[in-house]
Amino acid sequence: MLSRTLITAAAHASTPHIHPSTSIISLTSPFTRSSLRTLQSAIIAHATASKTSVIPGEVNAAVLVPLCNVDGVPGVLLEVRGGKLRSHAGEVSFPGGRVDPADASFLAAALRETQEEVGLDNGQIEILGQFGPPERSLMGLRVWPYLGFVYPLGSHGTDTRSLDDPLPSVLLSSLTISQVEVATVFHLPLSAFTSPARIRPDMFRAASPYWAIDVSDLIEGFEGANDPLGRPEVGGGKEGRLEVWGLTGWYMSLLMRILKVYT
Numbered sequence: 001m002l003s004r005t006l007i008t009a010a011a012h013a014s015t016p017h018i019h020p021s022t023s024i025i026s027l028t029s030p031f032t033r034s035s036l037r038t039l040q041s042a043i044i045a046h047a048t049a050s051k052t053s054v055i056p057g058e059v060n061a062a063v064l065v066p067l068c069n070v071d072g073v074p075g076v077l078l079e080v081r082g083g084k085l086r087s088h089a090g091e092v093s094f095p096g097g098r099v100d101p102a103d104a105s106f107l108a109a110a111l112r113e114t115q116e117e118v119g120l121d122n123g124q125i126e127i128l129g130q131f132g133p134p135e136r137s138l139m140g141l142r143v144w145p146y147l148g149f150v151y152p153l154g155s156h157g158t159d160t161r162s163l164d165d166p167l168p169s170v171l172l173s174s175l176t177i178s179q180v181e182v183a184t185v186f187h188l189p190l191s192a193f194t195s196p197a198r199i200r201p202d203m204f205r206a207a208s209p210y211w212a213i214d215v216s217d218l219i220e221g222f223e224g225a226n227d228p229l230g231r232p233e234v235g236g237g238k239e240g241r242l243e244v245w246g247l248t249g250w251y252m253s254l255l256m257r258i259l260k261v262y263t
Contacts, residue, residue, distance in 0.1 A: 015201035015209040016253065016262035020194045023261045027190040030069045030166035036128065036149055037163075039067075039259070043129035043147055046258050052133040060134075061141040062110035063096025065251065066125070068150040068187065069169040075189040076252070077150060077170070078244065079118060079182045080219060080236075090183070090236045092215060092244050094251075095120075098141060106130075106144045118185055119176025124151050131258065135204075137247055145251050186218050188244065193256050200238070202245055210253035211262070212237070212245035 020027055024042060025035040054060070066077040081091050095114040103109040107127065114120050128147040137143050155168050175185055192198050192213055202212040214237070216222055222242050237243030244252055256262040 015211060016257065018194050018199075018211075018261065019263055020191075020261060022263075023259050025074075025259060027074065027194065027261070029074065030072045030169070031067065031074045031149060032164050032166060033161070034163040035074075036126070036167075039147070040128045042258050043131050046131050047129055050131075050133050055142070058142050059140065060099045060106060060109075060144060061097055061137065062099055062106040062113070062144045062146065063094040063251075064110045064114045064125070065094055065145055065147045065255065066114070066120070066150045067128075067148065069167055070172065070187040071169055072166060073187070073189050075187045075192075077118070077185060078188055078215075078248070079177075079185045080242070082179075082181050082183050091246070091248075092236070092242060093248050094145070096143075107146055110144075110146050117178045117181050119178075120150060121153060124153055124156055125149070126151065126156060131251075131254065135247060135250065143247060147255070184219060186215070188213070188215060188218070193252065194261060200243070202238075202249070204246075204250040204253075208250070210250050211256075212243045212249045213252070214241050214243050216242045 024038055068077050078092050081093055095117045096110050097113040099106055099109040111122050125148045130146050134142050134144045150170055152168050152170055198214045199211045204210050237245055
């Protein structure tokens, strides 16, 4: 109990500062071609500064961080994993999974898993880049995150809007969800990552401070459940909440740093 209290105190003392006004893109206006270009340039600069090599013999996984507009609001598409899965059941996650030998690349694995889990066709996704460095999951997989933007089916590459016009919104009802792997999907607005009512300081792997995000109210019929053993980063969240935390929360905090929202 004492160690958990110390971790919580350290998280409060060193969690990144939040500065919505310094964001390199708008957190409330819809994504545009111009904002995607700005974000892509920042991702490329970050990847160049934090380049990581593949280690032979390691088991790798890849995830897609799928940005999108929903009803004109910019955010990220997230899923709640099925409750009967052997690992990470009931947790908020990105679409993705283990890299198979047949996958042409880590990115190909992330796109394959995304199509299997939420029905997004590769042609709907504009890849903005890979960011990191890759971190290990609690299952021991080295996870490589890729950032992408999701278009409605058939609209990517056919849109003639100007650089500053809002990009089309995705209908969540149009997604085909894997009933085995995914309980539900939801859209989390970028503004949620700066909302005092949602954020909670936490420590990634008990060493690195970041913000966990409460999304309990966004999931219809959600009933909280704690990990019986009280293990850090295991289960849907702390104190019966459903949260974007653990590896998913860490990568979103890293993205917020790249956007200069967190410092």
